[in-house]
Amino acid sequence: MxxxxxxxxxxxxxxxxxxxxxxxxxxxxxxxxEIYPQEILAIVGQNGAGKTTLVKHFNGILxxxxxxxxxxxxxxxxxxxxxxxxxxxxxxxxxxxxxxxxTVRQELEFGLRNLNIGEDEIQRRIARVIETVELNxxxxxxxxxxxxxxxxxxxxxxxLAMNPPIIIIDEPTTGMDWRGGQAMxxxxxxxxxxxxTIIMITHDMRIVTAxxxxxxxxxxxxxxxxxxxxxxxxxxxxxxxAFLEAPQINRIAExxxxxxxxxxxxxxxxxVDSFKQSRKKG
Amino acid sequence: xxxxxxxxTEGSSFLYxxxxxxxxxxxxxxxxxxxxxxxxxxxxxxxxxxxxxDILGKVPFRRVILLLKSLSLLVLISFIMWPLLFHPGTEIxxxxxxxxxxxxxxxxxxxxxxxxxMVIAPISLMLTTQQRELILGLRGIGLPTKAAFALAIxxxxxxxxxxxxxxxxEAQRSRGLDINKGGLIQRVRNYAxxxxxxxxxxxxxxxxxxxxxxxxxxxxTAKRTTVRTLEYSKSDRYVLLGFGALVVVVVGLRxxxxxxxxx
Numbered sequence: 001m002x003x004x005x006x007x008x009x010x011x012x013x014x015x016x017x018x019x020x021x022x023x024x025x026x027x028x029x030x031x032x033x034e035i036y037p038q039e040i041l042a043i044v045g046q047n048g049a050g051k052t053t054l055v056k057h058f059n060g061i062l063x064x065x066x067x068x069x070x071x072x073x074x075x076x077x078x079x080x081x082x083x084x085x086x087x088x089x090x091x092x093x094x095x096x097x098x099x100x101x102x103t104v105r106q107e108l109e110f111g112l113r114n115l116n117i118g119e120d121e122i123q124r125r126i127a128r129v130i131e132t133v134e135l136n137x138x139x140x141x142x143x144x145x146x147x148x149x150x151x152x153x154x155x156x157x158x159x160l161a162m163n164p165p166i167i168i169i170d171e172p173t174t175g176m177d178w179r180g181g182q183a184m185x186x187x188x189x190x191x192x193x194x195x196x197t198i199i200m201i202t203h204d205m206r207i208v209t210a211x212x213x214x215x216x217x218x219x220x221x222x223x224x225x226x227x228x229x230x231x232x233x234x235x236x237x238x239x240x241x242a243f244l245e246a247p248q249i250n251r252i253a254e255x256x257x258x259x260x261x262x263x264x265x266x267x268x269x270x271x272v273d274s275f276k277q278s279r280k281k282g
Numbered sequence: 283x284x285x286x287x288x289x290x291t292e293g294s295s296f297l298y299x300x301x302x303x304x305x306x307x308x309x310x311x312x313x314x315x316x317x318x319x320x321x322x323x324x325x326x327x328x329x330x331x332x333x334x335x336d337i338l339g340k341v342p343f344r345r346v347i348l349l350l351k352s353l354s355l356l357v358l359i360s361f362i363m364w365p366l367l368f369h370p371g372t373e374i375x376x377x378x379x380x381x382x383x384x385x386x387x388x389x390x391x392x393x394x395x396x397x398x399x400m401v402i403a404p405i406s407l408m409l410t411t412q413q414r415e416l417i418l419g420l421r422g423i424g425l426p427t428k429a430a431f432a433l434a435i436x437x438x439x440x441x442x443x444x445x446x447x448x449x450x451x452e453a454q455r456s457r458g459l460d461i462n463k464g465g466l467i468q469r470v471r472n473y474a475x476x477x478x479x480x481x482x483x484x485x486x487x488x489x490x491x492x493x494x495x496x497x498x499x500x501x502x503t504a505k506r507t508t509v510r511t512l513e514y515s516k517s518d519r520y521v522l523l524g525f526g527a528l529v530v531v532v533v534g535l536r537x538x539x540x541x542x543x544x545x
Contacts, residue, residue, distance in 0.1 A: 085458030100479030
């Protein structure tokens, strides 16, 4: 990883960031973080840990009180709004807060119209986005008539239309059934494979383990640790401080480790394989 | 989130302790006075009296000032538009076909104070009265429970709607719409693009609230009891008496022809 880091410039660079809402307590207390192109970064932590406040600095909605946030080397709050929309796509926690047009098509077109893009190009991009987020045939529907999962996809689609290299998704699977959540995560993986950097906030440790290339653990406005799932979920003391628990399968594996299951198994196949291995040896 | 969603602010003073019915009566009396008088010299003293009471009653003054600031445009428009359109009395200034008169100016000033009085009084009430007290008070002055609840909840949800509006502005900014960009007309159009979604969101909030309230048997026809019952204290009675006397004096003055212009 270190060779990779040396070679590539961070796409998001947060340096000693402090922030508070209206002179209240500090919501962020000296956060430093570098995010590299094509990561799937998961930010985890309790409600109120500062996750959303942190990512709202990435697209310039919030301005640092102390410290700096740079997107591709430029201070985030100095980048004009229209340009920012093409750099960082922000998908809100509740898709209903960012849906405000009367048809799916208008919703998808909204950002592009703000950017003064030609009609042909708009239609070409919309067609591609509709394909990507699988809303074919629903173009003229009223957004709030769609199901929760489809509204979430629409929200992602509406920022995708502007083709930003960085996509922030706040709680991609909350309030969705398993199938909807799965479809959402597949979409996120597709976006990642097409070269985008994904920053997601989530409470679902299963998703974190299965999809994130790196995990950042936050508590009380600070970053406690960061690393891969394997690196993070062994730090039980840090998890306890952030009121987090490793994925269920990891806790089962740990409890059954004396029967031959690897205590650090994070996924079901991993646990099963380690169990099979130990049986063969035994 | 740390946006304040309620007007009520913790505090302790005679205003906070006053019976909500008395405070509501006081606000209604100020409404009556503000509507009866049209003379600035009769309206202005009440404005300053309310300010003085707010200061003595430790109403969070920072929020009052904030409110006055946001009202300043409306007050200014009233102050400018009345003299331009209303022309009783003698002409004091002319520029082409535009002219203003002495009574017109005085009337503009009076209307500005009328707006200020009619806003600052109920806001002072809201800032110093908890929602449940307000509902009790509104019931106490004879409103049906449902109406009292609806009224209190409407005020309660004003800041919430502002919060939702901010959320929508944020979401639109994230997609490249900066509402403070462009000339005046462009900005008005930008704000219009927020009104639609804001209305839809507000209706959704209202719908959910209706369901939530209904699930707690709001429409039950049985006579409603309350945990707390209101009781006038001695000073409450004096204040009520004072406001009663004030109404008599004000109505008397108006009947004798004072407090308004005779064009």
